[in-house]
Amino acid sequence: MxxxxxxxxxxxxxxxxxxxxxxxxxxxxxxxxxxxxxxxxxxxxxxxxxxxxxxxxxxxxxxxxxxxxxxxxxxxxxxxxxxxxxxxxxxxxxxxxxxxxxxxxxxxxxxxxxxxxxxxxxxxxxxxxxxxxxxxxxxxxxxxxxxxxxxxxxxxxxxxxxxxxxxxxxxxxxxxxxxxxxxxxxxxxxxxxxxxxxxxxxxxxxxxxxxxxxxxxxxxxxxxxxxxxxxxxxxxxxxxxxxxxxxxxxxxxxxxxxxxxxxxxxxxxxxxxxxxxxxxxxxxxxxxxxxxxxxxxxxxxxxxxxxxxxxxxxxxxxxxxSQPLVREITSRTLRVDGQRAILREFELFLQQGYSSGTIYLQLSRDGGSTWTLPKPKAIGGQGEYGRRTIWRNLGQARALTAKIRWTEPNDCCLSTQARVVT
CATH class of the missing domain: 2.130.10.10 (YVTN repeat-like/Quinoprotein amine dehydrogenase)
Known part of the structure; x- marks a missing residue:
């Protein structure tokens, strides 16, 4: 979106x-x-x-x-x-x-x-x-x-x-x-x-x-x-x-x-x-x-x-x-062989060091029917080129869908790929 x-x-x-x-x-x-x-x-x-x-x-x-x-x-x-x-x-x-x-x-x-x-x-x-x-x-x-x-x-x-x-x-x-x-x-x-x-x-x-x-x-x-x-x-x-x-x-x-x-x-x-x-x-x-x-x-x-x-x-x-441009991305649903797994890390790969702001992560464990509350993470300010965007200890799930959302009037490009550690 x-x-x-x-x-x-x-x-x-x-x-x-x-x-x-x-x-x-x-x-x-x-x-x-x-x-x-x-x-x-x-x-x-x-x-x-x-x-x-x-x-x-x-x-x-x-x-x-x-x-x-x-x-x-x-x-x-x-x-x-x-x-x-x-x-x-x-x-x-x-x-x-x-x-x-x-x-x-x-x-x-x-x-x-x-x-x-x-x-x-x-x-x-x-x-x-x-x-x-x-x-x-x-x-x-x-x-x-x-x-x-x-x-x-x-x-x-x-x-x-x-x-x-x-x-x-x-x-x-x-x-x-x-x-x-x-x-x-x-x-x-x-x-x-x-x-x-x-x-x-x-x-x-x-x-x-x-x-x-x-x-x-x-x-x-x-x-x-x-x-x-x-x-x-x-x-x-x-x-x-x-x-x-x-x-x-x-x-x-x-x-x-x-x-x-x-x-x-x-x-x-x-x-x-x-x-x-x-x-x-x-x-x-x-x-x-x-x-x-x-x-x-x-x-x-x-x-x-x-x-x-x-x-x-x-x-x-x-x-x-004067209105925010709300950008939102929803992933496909990931499944771990039908077993319940602990989601230890979720990392995005963003263009860092060029704009500041906050990006939000929501998770669904039921294929997108319900979502967690938004979890904020600072993008980082000017010059912070090496900063990583990682959420940790996100609970357990048999299926996982991620939704990313940001609204600040700053340019923020990110990869279609993410790193998920269970």
Whole structure:
């Protein structure tokens, strides 16, 4: 929880803290619905308005759009926004926000840039349309087609691999740009239909070379090169089925690309593309839900939009603003041939001498059903490089599970291995 594994050059693994959240700016209203980056500038939809997020911590209200789900893309400098079921275009050159006249349909479900076109999907339908070439303010009435490979409705358009993927409720279609003009500009790839759709419209995020989705089959997939690769584990799939997934978002940290599945009432599950492993991301001392809804680069750092309207930057602060970042690790259960054994020593291997603080150990002798009270141990201060972290005389057990927890806003890496003496 709130840590991930980093392989070392020696073949071992070190557990590192996830990035903390540093408040950057507070937008008026609540619910950051979408974030996007156009020509190096970061924008957000929040509280029924379009905002420009500035590097100095300020934000500019660019005008009213609509409430409800949103998506965003660029097109030759323009900022294209779907909010609710309406479509808006912001022109940074003239600082104007307009709502273009409807084309083939008026209820818009998503927007995406593809091949110098802005592609719009129909909310609650199977039609999709595209703007005039390099002009998202013009929606010719004949520039449309139907995603009819399967009899289900569109949820999201997504461009990758030089193709346009149309994600639907129970299937996905792949289209391409023919190079023709007008109504003949788009055509479906032969055989480009899959029996996996999106669980909901926000269950998708982009990475270089593909997308991460939660599919209609209640599994997490990497989508690239026309294929779906499932990456979820049984615990992740159980969470998807039983809880309330809200959105997927991406961010990066020191060579790791992460994809987070955000839940309404539970910590997020986060997939590490570099290692193929999962961890959980939570907030607060009680490991509450990670209260974020969208992500985007802000300058050279990743930022997240929160449900309270706050834009926060992800940094190695080891804290979530003024709240502690509680990091917790639970071991597998160790058994000593079914016999009762005395636990004489339990030693962790930490990065010593660089930060001070306290780390806590809890033990379970029944597979994690009950736990002992936390047992503190000082990490050691600056310069105490040779200090060891050992708990002694911990009682008897036939089975042993260990839980490690620390909360101080200090960087503390530790090995995935421990020394146990019985």
């Amino acid at each position: 709130n840590v991930y594994a980093e392989p070392t050059t020696e073949g071992e693994r070190v557990l590192k803290s996830v990035l903390g959240m540093t408040p950057h700016t507070q937008l008026s209203g609540v619910f950051v619905r979408a974030m996007g980056r156009v020509d190096g500038v970061t924008y957000a939809v929040c509280g029924g308005h379009l905002w420009r997020i500035n590097l100095d911590g300020s934000a500019n209200d660019l005008g009213a759009v609509d409430t409800g789900p949103a998506s965003m893309c660029g097109n030759n400098g323009y900022v294209c926004v779907q909010a609710g079921t309406r479509y808006f275009v912001y022109d940074p050159q003239t600082d104007t926000l307009t709502e273009p006249a409807a084309g083939a349909f008026s209820d818009i479900g998503s927007v995406e840039f593809y091949g110098n076109y802005t592609v719009l999907t129909e909310a609650g339908g199977r039609l999709f349309q595209w703007s005039a070439l390099a002009n998202p303010t013009s929606l010719p009435g004949m520039n449309f087609s139907t995603a009819d490979g399967k009899d289900d409705n569109l949820l999201r358009a997504f461009a990758m691999d030089g193709r346009l993927y149309l994600f639907k409720a129970e299937s996905t279609e792949m289209w391409f740009n023919t190079g023709e003009a007008g109504a003949d500009a788009m055509q479906r790839v032969a055989g480009g239909v899959w029996d996996i759709g999106l669980l909901s419209r926000n269950m998708i995020c982009r990475f270089e070379g593909g997308a991460f989705i939660v599919g209609s089959d209640n599994r997490a997939h990497l989508v690239s090169s026309g294929g779906f690769q499932p990456v979820s584990t049984p615990p992740v799939e159980s969470a998807i089925k039983l809880l309330k997934p809200q959105a997927c978002l991406t961010y990066a940290d020191e060579g790791h690309t992460f994809f987070a599945i955000i839940f309404k009432d539970a910590p997020a599950w986060v997939y590490d593309l570099a290692t193929g492993e999962w961890h959980e991301r939570a907030e607060g001392v009680n490991h509450g839900p990670w209260n974020v809804a969208a992500s985007c680069l802000l300058g050279k750092e990743w930022a997240v939009g929160r449900n309270n309207g706050e834009i926060s930057v992800l940094r190695r602060t080891n804290a979530d603003g």
